[in-house]
Amino acid sequence: MKKDRSIAVVGAGPAGLTAADTLRQLGYANVTVFEADSRVGGKVCSVATPAGVVELGAVLASAECELVLGLAERFGIRRAAYPVPQRFLDEHGVRHDAAGFLASRWDGATIARAVACYGEALARCAAVCDDDLAEVPDDLQLPFDRYAALHGFTPVAELARGALTGFGYGHSETVPALYLMKLIGWLLRPGVQGSLLPGEFFMFPDGFQGLWEALAREHDVRLSSPVTRLVRGGDGVRLTVAGTEHRFDAAIVTAPLHTVHRFMDLTEEETALFGQLRSSRYVVSAFAATGLATGEFLFLLENERPARIGHMNAWANRNPATPMYLGWQQAPGQATPSDLTALLAADVARAGGQLERVALRREWDYFPHVGQAALQGRFFEQVARLQGEGGVWFAGGALHFETVEHSARQARALVRRSF
Template structure:
C-alpha cells in the first residue's frame, strides 16, 4: 500500500476535525446567509451560528399569510432558469407552481390594456423583435457579468437608457421598465446597464414570452409562500432570532489567524470566521471597519422600497402595472398591484419611498378598503456609474477572507434570490472546501 493511500483516511479525519472545530458566525438569516450555512454544513462544518435581528428568517423573502393565502412582500417570481432556487426547492421538497397572473397596464383614467399588445402598438412587431434579437447578441458579448460582476465591461457602466440608444435597442427601454423599476431596481435612465442585463437575462426574456403565448409554464412562484423555502432550510441550522449584532471586533494574531469577538443581545462570543450577509454599508454600524472597508462600503447606494398588502375595490382582481408611473417624475407612486389569488381582491402594492399607496389607486378609479400589512426595505445595493469606474467589485473580491471576514448577499452579485444563492454557495465552496 502506498504512503498516500495509507495517509488518506488520516488526512480526511484531520480535515473533518478542523471543519468541526472552526467557529463560524453568520450575520443575517436571509437567503445568502442561510445558503452559506447550508453549504458549510454539507462540507462538514458543525460549529456555525447565525444571528438574525428579526423574529423570522428569510430577509427580503417575506411572505405575509392571510386567510391561508400568501402575499409576497419581497421576492415573488422566478424564471425556469433560476436553477439555484429550483434546485433548492427540489432538495427541500417545497413545491413550485406556474405564475397565475397576466401582464396588464392600467392608465391614469383606469383603462386596462395588455402589456405586450401596448408595446407592439407603439414600436411595431419588426422593430420590437429586432431589438430583442440584438439584445441576445449583447447578452453573449457581455455575458461575463453572470460569472462575476468584477468582470463587467465599462460599456455597462452607462445608464441603460443611454446604453440602449447606443446599441439601437430603444424599444427595450419600454419592455424592461415594468420589470426593472417595478421590481425596485430604479429607473433605466439612472441605473447602469450592468444591473439591467444582470436582471434580464436572455433565458428570462424567453420565459416571459413563452408564458405570454402559452408555451409552457416558464414563470414560477411558490403558492404556499416563497418564505417557506427558507423557513424549511433554517430548520436544520443554528439560527438565533431576535439577535441583533451590535459589535464585531477582529483581532489578528501573530500566526496569521484572527480572533473575532461578536456581540449580539448583550452577549459576546468568540469566533474564528465571520460571514456578513447584510448590506456591507449596514455592517459599518457594528464592525470595526478598516479605512478601505469604510470608504468602499459608503459608496453603496440603495432605494427605500415599500410593499403593502391591501384590499382594493373597483379595479377587478387582475395584477396591474401602473402605466405612467415608471418614470422618475412619478417617484413615490404605486408601480404594481400584484394579485396571486384572482378569487380575491387582495393585492400587494410596490412603490419607492412612500408609505401611502392610496392616492395612486384612487386616481385610477379604485378604492382601498383596508391596509393589512406593510414592509419597508433598504433595497437594491448598487454602485453608480462614477463609482463603477473605480472597480468596486474587484475591491470587494479582494476583501474576501481578510481578518477572517467574508461577504455574501445582494451587494456582491445582484439582489435576486437566485443570484445571492449561487454566489453564497460558490464563495463557500471556494474559500472553505480547501
C-alpha cells in the same frame, strides 16, 4: 481552513443560510448562524392571513432560479405557475399585453431589429451574469437606458421598464446596465421572427419563506440574536451577541455592506468604499380596493419614471374572487406612511377604482448598488481584495444583484471559492 474550525454567519436570509449550507456540504461542522430577527428568510417574508399567504417580500421565482427551485424540490415545498397574466397600463389608461404594448409604439420592422439586438446583448452579457461582478465592461457601466440605446434594443428595454422598476430596481435613467441585464433575460426571451417570449414564473402557495425555514432547521440558527459588535483580530473574530462575547475562527457577514458599520469598526478604505453604495425605500402594501380589475399583474408604466417616484409601480391580484391586491412603491426619502397611502389612493382612483384600506405594509431598505463612477473605480475588484481580511468575508446583497436567487448564488460561490 481546517474543517473543525468555528465559523459564524451573520444573517439568516437567503445569503446567510446558503453560506451555512454550502459550508456544511464542504465538511464544516462547527457553523453558527446569528439572526437579529425572530424569523429566518430576510427579505423573503410570508405572512399567513385568513385570506391566505401574503408575500410582503419576494413573490416569484423564475425558471432560471436553479438554486431556489432546487431547495423547493429538496424539501418538498409546493410550487405552482404564477396564475395570472402580466398587463401593462399605458399613460392613456389602456391595458396591453407585451406584444400589444410594443405594437402600440413601434412598427414590426423596428421591433424585430430591437429583438435581434437584444438577443446579441444577452449573449455578450452572459459572462457577467454569473456569480461574480469583479470585472465590468465599460458599456455596462452606463445607465440602462443609454446602454439599450447604444445596442439598439430600446423597445425591449421600455417593455421591461415596468418590471425592472416595479420590482424595486430603480430607474433605467440612473441604474447601471450591469445590474438590470442580470434580470431582464429572465423576464423576456428572444423568440423567432422578432417575437419576445415571456419568462416562466412560479409562486409557492404555502409561502416563499417556507423554503428558508426548512433549510434553517438543518443548521444551528440563533434567532433574535443581533450581532452588536464584531471585532477582527489575529486570534480570530469576536462577536458580541446579547451582551455575550463569542469567539470564532472566521465570520461570513451577509448584511448589506452599507449597514455593516453599525456593528463593525471599518478601516478608512472600507468606509470610503462601502459609502459609495446607495439603496432604495421599497414598500410593499396589501390593500383592498373596489372597481379595479382582478386576476392580473399590472405594471403602471406612467409611474416608472423618476419624476413619479412614490406612486404605485405595480399591483397584482392573483385571486379574482377576492378584491385584495399587493402593490409596490419606491418611496421618496421623506415620504410618510400617510403620504404613500395618499399616492396609492390616487393611483387606484386614476385606474377607476377606490382604495378601501391598507391591510398590511412592509418597508425594505432595498437594492444596495453603486453608480457609474464607483464601477469606473473598480468597486467590486476593490471589495474582492478585502475578502478574508482579519478572518471576515462579506457575502451581502451589495456584492451581487438583489434577487433571492442572485444573493444565494453569490454566497454559495464565495464559500466555494474561499473555503
